[in-house]
Amino acid sequence: MEFEEIQEKMKIIRESPIKLIPDEKMAKIRKNMAEKCPITKKMDEEMRKHVAGGTEHQLTIKDPFVLTIKRSSGTRMWDMDNNEYIDWLMSSGACILGHNFPPLKEEIIKVYHDLDPNIYYNNEWEIKSIEMIKKHVPSIELMQYFQSGTEADMAAIRIARAFTEKEKIIKFAGSYHGWCGQLCVDMHVPFSGAMEAHGIPSGVYKNTIVVPLNDVKLLEESLKKWTEKRSGVAAVLVDPLGSDAGGIATKKDWLKSIRELCDKYNVLLIFDEVITGFRLGMGGAQKYFNIKPDLSVFGKLLTHGFPSSGAVGGRKDVMNNITIDVEPGGNNAFVGGTLRGNPLTAAATYWTLKLMEEHKAHKKAKESAEDLVKKLNQIFENDGRPYFAHNIESIVHFETFSPLALDLSDLNNIEIMLKRNEAVNRIATALLAQGIITKYGNRGFTCMQHTIEDNDRFIEAFENVLQMIP
Numbered sequence: 001m002e003f004e005e006i007q008e009k010m011k012i013i014r015e016s017p018i019k020l021i022p023d024e025k026m027a028k029i030r031k032n033m034a035e036k037c038p039i040t041k042k043m044d045e046e047m048r049k050h051v052a053g054g055t056e057h058q059l060t061i062k063d064p065f066v067l068t069i070k071r072s073s074g075t076r077m078w079d080m081d082n083n084e085y086i087d088w089l090m091s092s093g094a095c096i097l098g099h100n101f102p103p104l105k106e107e108i109i110k111v112y113h114d115l116d117p118n119i120y121y122n123n124e125w126e127i128k129s130i131e132m133i134k135k136h137v138p139s140i141e142l143m144q145y146f147q148s149g150t151e152a153d154m155a156a157i158r159i160a161r162a163f164t165e166k167e168k169i170i171k172f173a174g175s176y177h178g179w180c181g182q183l184c185v186d187m188h189v190p191f192s193g194a195m196e197a198h199g200i201p202s203g204v205y206k207n208t209i210v211v212p213l214n215d216v217k218l219l220e221e222s223l224k225k226w227t228e229k230r231s232g233v234a235a236v237l238v239d240p241l242g243s244d245a246g247g248i249a250t251k252k253d254w255l256k257s258i259r260e261l262c263d264k265y266n267v268l269l270i271f272d273e274v275i276t277g278f279r280l281g282m283g284g285a286q287k288y289f290n291i292k293p294d295l296s297v298f299g300k301l302l303t304h305g306f307p308s309s310g311a312v313g314g315r316k317d318v319m320n321n322i323t324i325d326v327e328p329g330g331n332n333a334f335v336g337g338t339l340r341g342n343p344l345t346a347a348a349t350y351w352t353l354k355l356m357e358e359h360k361a362h363k364k365a366k367e368s369a370e371d372l373v374k375k376l377n378q379i380f381e382n383d384g385r386p387y388f389a390h391n392i393e394s395i396v397h398f399e400t401f402s403p404l405a406l407d408l409s410d411l412n413n414i415e416i417m418l419k420r421n422e423a424v425n426r427i428a429t430a431l432l433a434q435g436i437i438t439k440y441g442n443r444g445f446t447c448m449q450h451t452i453e454d455n456d457r458f459i460e461a462f463e464n465v466l467q468m469i470p
């Protein structure tokens with residue numbers, strides 16, 4: 001769906017009343033869940049005694065309790081009571097072959113027979129996997145593994161600073177790049193500033209400049225303003241889909257304009273491909289949008305969720321600024337990490353990409369996403385709702401109350417956003433109770449194993465949800 005159409009539909013949603021699934025219906029859903037999941041509910045109580053906050057993940061559905069998963073296979077996961085769920089969170093996008101995909105598992109086990117992750121020295125899978133990445137992503141001349149997307153983003157901005165000898169980084173409002181202190185500004189909600197950044201001294205992000213999505217003029221003003229050595233802009237860091245996997249739409253030529261401005265002002269362009277890498281196609285967002293970044297950051301699908309999943313790659317001259325042994329007086333970016341590029345991580349990368357090629361994973365996942373979007377739009381239309389669904393390859397957005405549709409530079413909108421958020425959270429819980437796992441109740445990732453029948457189950461559950469919304 002094009003930017004203009006999304007904007008128009010979002011405007012209608014913004015102007016429509018926020019309708020929550022009523023409290024009494026939610027109470028019934030929570031009661032049914034508790035009856036259906038006695039052991040799982042108990043596990044949630046136990047978990048809270050050991051894990052701070054009861055879960056280690058932002059995107060788990062928390063209402064009425066966080067599921068403890070006992071088994072996963074294909075598109076399915078089972079809780080401790082053996083209730084089955086169809087998963088459209090897919091490990092926050094890290095999974096496209098399907099859970100516990102036997103061919104991938106078997107190849108990793110073969111590697112594990114000979115090598116454990118703790119060898120510390122080089123292993124042949126680093127060469128094999130990086131060769132495979134280079135085949136699909138030509139901007140990668142050299143690469144290094146890191147231990148998560150967060151760590152890789154952190155390394156990328158450090159390398160860029162060392163190379164350019166400039167300190168500032170430009171990021172975009174609402175973009176999430178992991179939890180590194182310097183990037184914890186305007187993380188999810190545009191214009192939320194340091195709202196989510198407790199525990200980080202403000203000095204830590206004083207060199208992070210935030211520019212609104214799609215605002216090429218303001219981007220140029222910032223680049224023009226900060227050009228000096230040291231105080232200037234080293235790099236523009238962008239999630240090619242803007243923010244929240246494309247939750248806020250971006251204009252067609254937005255990335256092209258960013259590339260042109262980076263060239264004009266001699267600033268590096270870093271693509272954060274933690275979500276888009278290998279999900280928008282084997283060549284990631286850079287092939288999809290035909291824009292060549294100087295550095296790229298990968299995570300998640302890089303290893304199909306096998307630990308440790310993170311990498312930075314790109315131009316040889318820039319990547320060569322990484323040093324493992326610090327030279328006194330040198331200009332090198334120091335990086336470290338005991339488990340980086342270990343044999344299991346590197347083999348998981350190689351085999352994930354190889355199996356994705358062999359199984360045409362993108363094509364299948366995209367077809368499934370398109371089927372789901374078509375069916376969702378049909379039921380929204382049949383029910384006379386202003387809601388709409390759209391997809392970018394295997395990333396599905398279904399907008400109902402769209403908390404991100406607001407401009408938070410107007411503080412009055414914070415309360416409205418929270419109410420919209422609650423409306424969407426209730427949808428997430430109502431779907432979960434029917435065995436459907438989504439991302440936040442308004443997003444999903446498909447894998448190559450999601451079938452038409454899976455989608456029909458989703459639609460049936462959503463039709464029930466529509467009946468509950470006044």
Ligand SMILES: Cc1ncc(COP(=O)(O)O)c(C=O)c1O
Pocket residue numbers: 092148149150151153176177178179239272273274275299300309310
């Ligand atoms: C675009 C983007 N960058 C970075 C990260 C951080 O990756 P990780 O969770 O592996 O630290 C995420 C995680 O969701 C992400 O979506």
